[in-house]
Amino acid sequence: MELSTVWFIIIAVLWTGYFVLEGFDFGVGMLLPVLGRGEDDETTEKRRRVMINTIGPVWDGNEVWVLTAG
Numbered sequence: 421m422e423l424s425t426v427w428f429i430i431i432a433v434l435w436t437g438y439f440v441l442e443g444f445d446f447g448v449g450m451l452l453p454v455l456g457r458g459e460d461d462e463t464t465e466k467r468r469r470v471m472i473n474t475i476g477p478v479w480d481g482n483e484v485w486v487l488t489a490g
């Protein structure tokens with residue numbers, strides 16, 4: 421196997437990892453206006469905060485995939 425093929429496979433794996441894991445962040449962002457609504461302002465803020473907190477622990481981890489691939 422040539423070195424260029426090995427590098428291509430490594431880069432392909434890194435970009436695939438990024439696109440798979442980043443889809444979660446984009447999905448939450450797109451659903452935020454729809455599912456983040458409530459009956460009053462307090463309920464709306466609680467729902468939005470819960471949705472944003474679900475992506476908080478993995479947000480920086482997804483950026484590492486891009487930096488490594490770059």
